[in-house]
Amino acid sequence: AQTVTQSQPEMSVQEAETVTLSCTYDTSESDYYLFWYKQPPSRQMILVIRQEAYKQQNATENRFSVNFQKAAKSFSLKISDSQLGDAAMYFCAYKKGAGSYQLTFGKGTKLSVIP
Amino acid sequence: GAVVSQHPSRVICKSGTSVKIECRSLDFQATTMFWYRQFPKQSLMLMATSNEGSKATYEQGVEKDKFLINHASLTLSTLTVTSAHPEDSSFYICSARSQGTETQYFGPGTRLLVL
Numbered sequence: 028a029q030t031v032t033q034s035q036p037e038m039s040v041q042e043a044e045t046v047t048l049s050c051t052y053d054t055s056e057s058d059y060y061l062f063w064y065k066q067p068p069s070r071q072m073i074l075v076i077r078q079e080a081y082k083q084q085n086a087t088e089n090r091f092s093v094n095f096q097k098a099a100k101s102f103s104l105k106i107s108d109s110q111l112g113d114a115a116m117y118f119c120a121y122k123k124g125a126g127s128y129q130l131t132f133g134k135g136t137k138l139s140v141i142p
Numbered sequence: 143g144a145v146v147s148q149h150p151s152r153v154i155c156k157s158g159t160s161v162k163i164e165c166r167s168l169d170f171q172a173t174t175m176f177w178y179r180q181f182p183k184q185s186l187m188l189m190a191t192s193n194e195g196s197k198a199t200y201e202q203g204v205e206k207d208k209f210l211i212n213h214a215s216l217t218l219s220t221l222t223v224t225s226a227h228p229e230d231s232s233f234y235i236c237s238a239r240s241q242g243t244e245t246q247y248f249g250p251g252t253r254l255l256v257l
Contacts, residue, residue, distance in 0.1 A: 060244050062245070064248075069250070070180075070233060070235075070250070070251045071248065071249075071250045071251065072186075072235065072237070072248035072251075073248075074245060074247065077244075077245060079244075118185060118186070122244060125244075128174050128176075128191070128239055128244075128246070129176075129188060129191065130176075130186075130188070130246060132185045132186050133185065134184070134185045135184075135185050
């Protein structure tokens with residue numbers, strides 16, 4: 028069974044600084060997808076970024092980027108120029124390749140942004 | 143695009159009554175919908191997966207007779223918690239994906255409190 032591990036229950040970052048959230052996963056599949064979701068206090072899950080395993084290039088979305096290390100099964104999220112609105116729970120999630128749609132979530136990392 | 147709504151956002155009911163939660167995809171056709179449960183400060187736990195027009199697939203340990211799921215159309219899925227008890231109090235979140243995509247989009251969640 029696939030597992031997703033987020034080893035940092037809580038993190039904090041100064042406003043405008045950069046922070047990296049860690050995620051590792053375990054799978055025997057070669058085709059899969061990885062996601063970072065953000066859950067602010069409103070509890071609405073918001074997709075931050077996704078990465079297809081077959082793509083070597085790291086995904087980026089504005090201030091958010093990932094460091095995808097397939098051999099190491101690592102998928103960290105970097106947030107640049109942190110803003111107060113970035114404060115939230117961040118969940119790393121894994122999905123097997125085509126034909127499977129279930130997500131496996133990590134336990135989450137609570138990010139605080141210090142003004 | 144890819145907006146998912148849930149109704150109601152919060153509900154309080156008496157023990158023994160049934161509660162229905164609706165999940166709608168507003169701007170796309172949801173081939174597959176998912177229902178999750180989230181306890182305070184914990185990650186999302188998948189309860190069941192439903193495909194339009196067919197029976198839902200429940201995760202191990204989830205009582206299908208207690209948590210009735212109907213996915214009657216490509217834009218609507220409902221979760222009915224039957225004979226609710228206080229231990230059913232939780233945050234219920236739905237998500238949806240459209241055909242040909244790998245990404246799930248989440249609703250805002252429903253907070254259920256059973257007295």
